[in-house]
Amino acid sequence: MVEHSIPFIELLREEKGPILIASHENPDADTLGSALALYLFLKKKGKQVAVGCKDKVPHFLDFLPGSQDVIRLPVKDVFSLAIVVDASGFYRVNAEVKAFKKARIDHHIGGEFYGEYDYIDPDAPSTTTLIYRLLCAWDKSAIDEDIAENLYAGLATDTGFFKYSNTTAQTFEIAKELVELGAKPHWTYVNFSERESLNKMKLISKVLDTLTIHEDGLVAGITIFDRFFRETGCSYADSEGLVNYPRSIEGVEVAYAIIEKPEEGLWKVSLRSKGRVDVAKIAESLGGGGHKYASGCKIMAKNYNITLNILLEAIREQLRKEGLIKHAVSQAT
Ligand SMILES: [Mn+2]
Structure with missing residues (x-):
């Protein structure tokens, strides 16, 4: 595992231009939760930031806080920095993204690398775990309920609600912290499991x-x-x-x-x-x-x-x- 969260924060902190956080196509809760958590956090930090996905937010994810802000990709804009989350490369966005700098935050093995700022840890149970580490290292007090909920949703679903073999003591540790920060496990579960059409x-x-x-x-x-x-x-x-x-x-x-x-x-x-x-x-x-x-x-x-x-x-x-x-x-x- 490579601990890259500190240089990544510097990249984000110093960024003055427009930022795009992109999820992969056919989004799941980990990619969209990661994108939304980072988006909401950066907005609080006064950054010019957009969150985008090729697809319309699907019904099963439309309860995630901030999901109404997701823009459909591609867009004409050229971003200063674009970050793809929970994907092995920008090809997984499946829409053109124009940016001067590209970076990736992910827990998949292999894939495309965009430079020194890539933050990849295949041992992490979810990409939202990596986003959480990143945000904690920057300013934990800025993680509000909405951000915690997005992070928790990605962690809960990528571990099959704490059933899959990627569930460890550390998974519960992070889940506990996210609940303390405002994530609601029952509400999350109900939204995922009891809203079928x-x-x-x-x-x-x-x-x-x-x-x-x-x-x-x-x-x-x-x-x-x-x-x-x-x-x-x-x-x-x-x-x-x-x-x-x-x-x-x-x-x-x-x-x-x-x-x-x-x-x-x-x-x-x-x-x-x-x-x-x-x-x-x-x-x-x-x-x-x-x-x-x-x-x-x-x-x-x-x-x-x-x-x-x-x-x-x-x-x-x-x-x-x-x-x-x-x-x-x-x-x-
Ligand atoms: Mn994932």
């Missing part, structure tokens, strides 16, 4: 119909075809988290979700591991990336069957390397 339930029902088991139950996955969104009135953002259904099955070590993206001419894949398999390796072998337990990639293939075969072969390869399966040939069930 009926359309989303219809989508889940269709998606569960696609559930398939492979490799004698070690692998399970779902597919979200584009027509499912039209048929249920859901949007892409509603696919967030559905990969947890196959993951929840007993005996499954690797779970996947394949999402059809016809407008990009590809299939987006999310991978989850229960701990024995490093799914970052699977994603990397297909040009993607992520963490050991959660990763993703994009597969460009003519049709669904080819996509599924490419993915399953990459998964099998990793299962073989980790000694969970032996033979090269295996049949889907």
